[in-house]
Amino acid sequence: MASETPVAQSTREPGRRTRREVIREVVLVVGLYMAYSATRLAASGSWDVAKSHARGILDVERWLHIDIEHALNTFTSQHTWFEVATSYWYQSMHYLVTPTVLVVLFFRRPLLYRPARTALLGATFLALFGYFFFPTAPPRLLGQYVDTVSESSVYGWWPSAAEQAASGANSVTNQVAAMPSMHVGWAVWVSVVLAFLVRRTWAKIAVWGYAATTTVVVVLTGNHWVLDAVAGAALVLGCWWFAGHRYGLWAPRAQVQAELDVLAREVRPGVAASGPAAAADELALASAGEVPPPAPPGEPDGETPRA
Numbered sequence: 001m002a003s004e005t006p007v008a009q010s011t012r013e014p015g016r017r018t019r020r021e022v023i024r025e026v027v028l029v030v031g032l033y034m035a036y037s038a039t040r041l042a043a044s045g046s047w048d049v050a051k052s053h054a055r056g057i058l059d060v061e062r063w064l065h066i067d068i069e070h071a072l073n074t075f076t077s078q079h080t081w082f083e084v085a086t087s088y089w090y091q092s093m094h095y096l097v098t099p100t101v102l103v104v105l106f107f108r109r110p111l112l113y114r115p116a117r118t119a120l121l122g123a124t125f126l127a128l129f130g131y132f133f134f135p136t137a138p139p140r141l142l143g144q145y146v147d148t149v150s151e152s153s154v155y156g157w158w159p160s161a162a163e164q165a166a167s168g169a170n171s172v173t174n175q176v177a178a179m180p181s182m183h184v185g186w187a188v189w190v191s192v193v194l195a196f197l198v199r200r201t202w203a204k205i206a207v208w209g210y211a212a213t214t215t216v217v218v219v220l221t222g223n224h225w226v227l228d229a230v231a232g233a234a235l236v237l238g239c240w241w242f243a244g245h246r247y248g249l250w251a252p253r254a255q256v257q258a259e260l261d262v263l264a265r266e267v268r269p270g271v272a273a274s275g276p277a278a279a280a281d282e283l284a285l286a287s288a289g290e291v292p293p294p295a296p297p298g299e300p301d302g303e304t305p306r307a
Contacts, residue, residue: 025106025117032121047137050176054137057179057225066227069139072220077146086217087152090183093214098186101193112196115243120189123239127182130231136179140222148221180231181224187214188233192240 061067076083102120105113130136140147150161187210194207211233218224243249 022106029102029117029121032125046135047176050135050137051142053134054139054142054178054225057136057227061226069219069222069225070145072216073139073145073148073222076148076220077151080152083148084152084155086221087149087156087158089213089217090149090221090223091156091158094183094186097190097210101190105193109197112193112249115240115247115249116189116193118243118246119192119236119239120186122243123185123189123236124182126235126239127180127185127232130180131177134179135176136225136228137176138178138223138228139225141175145222149223178224179228180235181218181228182232183218183224184211184215184229185232185236187211188236189240192236 058067058069061069076086098120102113102117105116139145140150147161149158153160153163191208191211194210195204198204198207215229215233218229219226
């Protein structure tokens with residue numbers, strides 16, 4: 001069955017979300033995230049295997065000449081202000097930005113929400129296979145790297161490694177789930193969404209700064225290898241490609257314009273005569289749940305009154 005374009009889907013998209021839709025999406029997203037967290041914990045592998053995988057990744061990076069983790073980690077550990085700043089980014093942005101963007105899409109951009117949600121949840125689910133079948137220790141657990149997030153815990157709300165061990169927190173977190181990096185994967189997801197939303201070319205480029213910054217942060221804090229970040233980004237981009245085809249985001253421009261014209265005529269007869277710009281405005285109002293004001297008496301739709 002051919003995928004529908006966002007224009008075709010808009011005939012079914014409500015402008016305002018109902019309580020039932022809100023509850024359904026909350027249950028879906030929260031439920032799958034809880035299942036992800038529980039399964040991620042259950043996927044904990046043995047230390048020996050995880051460390052062996054980590055050393056294998058490091059060997060590949062050395063062969064590719066991209067083993068920059070130690071240099072970045074050493075620099076970070078020598079500058080307290082930088083150590084604290086990157087720790088705050090690592091501990092907060094991952095959990096604040098992604099849910100916020102998802103909620104905004106749900107209420108404000110319903111046509112983009114479904115493919116975005118599908119890409120996010122699909123990539124998060126598939127990451128579990130990496131944790132199950134390829135448990136990998138992060139650099140901070142190999143000995144020659146510094147756990148900068150733990151060192152800067154006195155400046156934040158998160159516990160140090162010693163405090164986690166004393167409280168038994170290590171037993172309820174998967175310490176060997178480095179491959180792939182969903183810190184980076186979720187950041188790439190956010191950048192893709194923002195690239196859809198902004199219009200100017202420079203802005204589309206600038207929004208990728210979020211994904212780039214997150215990638216640097218997870219590497220220099222000793223929480224991920226470079227190849228972990230590459231795998232996380234590739235996983236999310238692949239899921240975006242699939243979701244885009246599923247929901248018609250990559251539909252040819254001519255097909256989208258044809259459906260736009262048909263929908264515009266259904267929304268308000270005569271608007272197509274005003275041209276593509278007027279049709280697009282009309283569609284935007286319709287998908288947002290707003291009804292455009294009727295034309296003044298005696299004036300055809302889409303025409304400018306004459307003096």
